[in-house]
Amino acid sequence: MNIFVKKLLKSLKSYLSITLNLPFLYQKPYFSQEGEDLIIQKLFSHKKNGFYVDIGAHHPFRYSNTYFLYKKGWNGINIDPSLNIKKIFGKTRKRDINLELAIDKKNGKKILYIFEDAALNTLSKTNADEVISSRQSKLIKTISVKTQRLDDILKKYTKKIKQIDLLNVDVEGFEMNVLESSDWAYYRPKVIVIENINKDLKLRNYLIKLNYSLIAQTNSSDIYAQK
Incomplete structure (x- = not known):
């Protein structure tokens, strides 16, 4: 044209x-909770086929920071330990790899706190207690879920992927465990979107030391890019 x-x-x-x-x-x-995918779209405006890793994916569309990219032609890995996630994503995100498990520093098992609002499901007891005490949502039950290190997941599923363009992390207070489970010398996403509601300096300093720059923020998320 x-x-x-x-x-x-x-x-x-x-x-x-x-x-x-x-x-x-x-x-x-757009589908993000606070417009994160608007920012992501700007950062990758000329990239038609990219690859994302979405940890704490929650739902194929609701609050999704990656569905807009999927519609654009991207694909990637969606990870969430909530029940039936693999089945739900399998119906709507067929180009993606969909894994029903949690990310942690050690492979094993963890307790998942499941709430009426599934967006608040968490492995963090501290976060779960805050949700309960503030009456944000009702706790339905707890279940034991499988955990794996992020670098083990990436090693298995990204052998043919030259570059991870976007890493999205939204795990309700368990973000540091996710970051510390990867091999940052080998896996270097171009952009990282991470939930940081409490503006935790530990998270920020960790990523800055890994040579990432904080380039944008929403009320709940920090967005970083490689320097």
């Missing part, structure tokens, strides 16, 4: 939206 046609279509779109009161012509299908 040449420049003239692009300008013509842009002008026509503007004219129709105003004349016919059609604001949906400028509506874009």
Whole structure:
């Protein structure tokens, strides 16, 4: 499409939206809780086929920082220990690898606290106690879930992947365990989005020491890029 046609279509779109009161012509299908995927889209605006690793994926669409990329043509690995996650993602994210497990510094088992609002499910007892005491959501039950180190997962599933473009981590207070379970000398995502509601300096300092720069923030997330 040449420049003239692009300008013509842009002008026509503007004219129709105003004349016919059609604001949906400028509506874009973003899915993140606080607009994180708007920022991600800007960072990867020219990349059609990328690879992400989404830890604490929660849901194929709701609060997803990676679904917009999936729609764009990307694929990756979705990881979450909640029940039936593999089945749910298998129906809607068929190009992805979908794993029903948790990430921790040691391979083994951990207790998962399951809430009515599944977005708050956590391996952190501290976080679980805060959710309960603040009445954010009702605790339904606890279950034992499988844990694996992140570097073991990446070693198994990314042998043919030259570059991990995006690492997304949203694990309700268990973020440091995830970071410390990877081999940062070997696996270097271009961009990292990590939930950091409490603005934990330990998380920030850890990533800065790994030669990442904090480039953007939302109320709940920090976004880093390789220096």
